Amino acid sequence: MLSRYLYVLGARVDRVDDLVQEVFVLVLQKGFEDRGPAAAGAFLRGVAKNMLLRERRSRAARREVELADETWRVQCGDAGDDDHRIEALRQCVDGLPAKGRDLLQRCYGDGAGRAALGAEFGMVADGVKTALRRLRAGLRACVERRLRGEA
Numbered sequence: 001m002l003s004r005y006l007y008v009l010g011a012r013v014d015r016v017d018d019l020v021q022e023v024f025v026l027v028l029q030k031g032f033e034d035r036g037p038a039a040a041g042a043f044l045r046g047v048a049k050n051m052l053l054r055e056r057r058s059r060a061a062r063r064e065v066e067l068a069d070e071t072w073r074v075q076c077g078d079a080g081d082d083d084h085r086i087e088a089l090r091q092c093v094d095g096l097p098a099k100g101r102d103l104l105q106r107c108y109g110d111g112a113g114r115a116a117l118g119a120e121f122g123m124v125a126d127g128v129k130t131a132l133r134r135l136r137a138g139l140r141a142c143v144e145r146r147l148r149g150e151a
Contacts, residue, residue: 005045011052019055025046083148092142100135107132 002020011019027047035038095103103121106112107128114125123131 001041002044002048003124006048006052007011009049009052019048019051022051087142088143088146089139091146092139095142096135096138100131103128103131104135 002023003016006019007013008014010115025081032043069140093104096104099121103117106117108143112120114128117123117128118125121128
């Protein structure tokens with residue numbers, strides 16, 4: 001009954017027998033009070049369901065951790081990679097036209113708002129937003145190229 005129940009809940013076929021054994025081991029370790037077949041079946045199904053849910057959460061958490069670790073390795077590399085990234089960013093910023101460098105400096109260095117930047121650079125606020133978005137995207141692409149060894 002417990003094997004069929006776990007299968008219906010979506011347990012993988014290769015895990016059903018192991019889960020059933022784990023349910024009985026856990027119940028024997030924690031103690032079990034027999035209150036009749038119906039109550040025993042309900043209790044065992046509850047334990048099995050919780051074990052299956054815990055296993056799924058655990059697998060999902062491991063998967064998330066592995067994906068995060070892979071992302072870290074791809075995006076950040078070794079601990080000393082920050083110096084390379086910063087140098088690549090400096091080179092990319094230096095390669096921008098003067099107006100782009102000035103816009104970045106005023107926005108991120110000086111903390112000027114879009115309305116003030118618009119007035120200063122002769123743009124509307126939405127134009128400033130678009131220009132900054134394009135500058136960030138260009139810098140991201142430039143840094144990634146430099147980190148890959150492309151100029």
